[in-house]
Amino acid sequence: MRRTHRGMEHIISAGIDIGTSTTKLVISRFSLMNTAGASHVPRIEIINTEILYKSPIYRTPLSQGDEIDMPAVFALVRSEYAKAGIRENEIQTGAVIITGETATKRNAEEMVRRLSDEAGEFLVATAGPDLEGMIAAKGSGAYEHSKRTGRTVANIDIGGGTANIAVYQAGLFKGTCTLHIGGRLIEYAEKRISKLSRPVQLLLEKRKWDLSIGNASDSPIIGQVANAMAETLARILAGQVTAEDEPLLLGHPPNWDVAVEDIMFSGGVSECIYRLEPNDTGGTSASVYHDMGVQLAETLRTHPELTRWRWIHPLETVRATVLGAGTQTTEISGATIQVEHEVLPLKNLPVHRISFEYETENIQDKIMRAVEQALELYDPGREGRNFALYLSEVPHLRFHDVQHIAVSLHEALCRQPDQRQPIVVVTENDIAKVLGQSLQVIQQKRGILCIDQIRVENGDYLDIGRMLHSGVVPVVVKTLAFHS
Amino acid sequence: MDRQLIETVTRLVMEKLKDAESGQTNTVTESKSQQEKRHYGSVKVWNHVGEAQAPKSVEASVVSESSVSQAVPIVKQAAQQIKTEDAASKKPGISKPKNKEQLAELMKQTPARIGIGRAGLRPKTDAWLSFRFDHAAAVDAVYGTVSEDVLKRLNLFSVVTRVDNKQEYILRPDLGRRLSDEAKRTLKERCKHKPKVQIVVSDGLSSQAVEANVEDTYLALKQSLTALGIEMGTPFFVERGRVAVMDDIGEVLEPEVVVLLIGERPGLVSAESLSAYLCYKPRYGTVEAERMVISNIHTGGIPPVEAGAYLGNVVQKILRYEASGVSLVRKEQ
8 A cells, every 4th residue: 555745645557348348457556545634524525546557358268058158267367466556455446347148147145255255455345237237338439427326327338248228317326228239139159150149139039030040140130130220229329118129128127217318338249349459469359259259349339219319429439347346336435434453354344224215203213123124124134234224314414313322223233143244334514433433332342333424325335345545445335236 | 485584575675665754763663673583493573673782682582582492393494494495405496407307316416506497597596585584593693692592401500701792703713712811710619620521602793603503412422421421520511612612611610621613603504503622631832733523513414413422432431542543543544
């Protein structure tokens, strides 16, 4: 940990994206500084992000059958760290994300967990199509664009297996949708079709198109498939889903309630649209992928249905997700928090939300009920699996209210089976320090972790890193949904 | 704005007009207006013109009339205030904004009066009234006094500076920085000598800051210091004090650290903002660079409870480095 004068602190972050066709890595450096005035309580923020190293784009190593070649991935990460001149223990934050079809592999979960444990001090394992879309939108520049212009932007990250759409309006998140649209859904070998993915097979059945393995790779049906994908994408962007689109829909239908104005493409297929990458090393240019990616890109680029929206150039194409994972996932907690060093870092804590509905009444009941629910949800077998409580919609609290909350929390959490685990509380408002201190006065048996000014939702997972010199902790809020 | 408040003010004005017509004397108005005195958030309504006495006595009667002395109703009041503020801040005064979402987002970022619209060249009535309301609250905060109830609840006794009244307080900052001779005697008699930390409360330029925020800040600070095992002296209240009054206190009681919780000069965003000034061994001749401050302690700034909890750690740091202000920053590096 380096610290220079004027209170600037630097931390190193890594992002690793293991996608359907490609794997890549970025190393970046965050500068943290107190941005509050001298007479105010400190507020530590990430004021600058500098990319130190970008890896080349590698093919995702797959072993026989339905598995990721874990030793090969580890070797790749290690050699890239060496090239970047970084050691594992210098990585203080960041995220490993497993995206697209790769997340369906049998050992996907084990893969990211192990990588997050071994490839850095505090590297977070993430997965889930919605999160993928949001991270890509931040890496591609779509989020910034919406924030700067106030417009409604849909970022469409198309990789090998899936297209992850995330919609932002004036910098506010509006919704996501994931589609089976990607370059590797039809693969070729020696100018013949070698593989048809399940969604494409369903689409072919539904449309009664005849295409099978062994057919020529210039079959006009492939063009029709690409066309069908573009049409589905156009309908989804408009917020509609028809019966024709169902084979291509992964998970929930579009859930934004605003009209999209601008669109931006990122991901490997968008590289074939924009050609932003300088001549790639190691023969990874699009043509050697032997799949429908190039044709899909061309179809998207020229399809009349997609000209309804204004096209915005992305800042990153194929690296959008890895940049998002490396530079945009870490949040910094409030500066006045209560943290015991021994309990950190904490990983994969499910979050349960308690809403006070801006009232100081019935606080005890609300806490009791919420803890009961949390125990049922996250520790049904009473095996001692811990969770974080998130206090939201908190009214202005007097001192005795804080005491009351602390006592109620303590009483409710006494019912957790493993009392050696720390009490983890996250608050929306700036009250973590006083609440943590109050909890400490009531009981000294359990460790306490009380942090604030982090926004989370029910069902999110939380990773909390070690305390930095500035007295804050890095936090990553994420989902952990391995789609099957 | 509060409808009840508008009604009360309107009634007051109407009564005055009627009184003027029928040639009634001031005394009648006064007795009538006595019943109308009420708190509306941060503004007190009383008959400024008809009142023969100084606002101080009026306020004393306000407190005894309404039973706002318990902590519970204050909580409700504060909670409601926050809710209505939120609701109001979401409603821009511009009738057809070009980008509604972005305007709402911008308005959320600041308490400043942006996006309030206009009527011709002037502000809209709503915006103008709330501006006047906030200005009135600021004036009230300066001229008000801290109610005995708050001091009693916190078990603080009162001493005065060399200032005699509010007028002099404003005109003579130098007198607000010195304790009266009697005050010095009282402190010597009643306070623990040479404590580690001396906590002092003063009204400064906003009595409302003290009334609204001192209790929670003080209790949280006390809890924090107790948990850290830092010894506290006997706390007290200084009426009409200035920040540098801590030098006099330092001379008399010789504490290692003084924490002075004092009302800030009211602004148009909040008239209830409290500051905590901290200094390591303040004595005669202490320069301003040795003092440090945590300001903006109120419901819309750093919550009082959190500020108190944080102050404990600042005190701990001051004691560890045996320095405050600029010297502390130097020693820390």
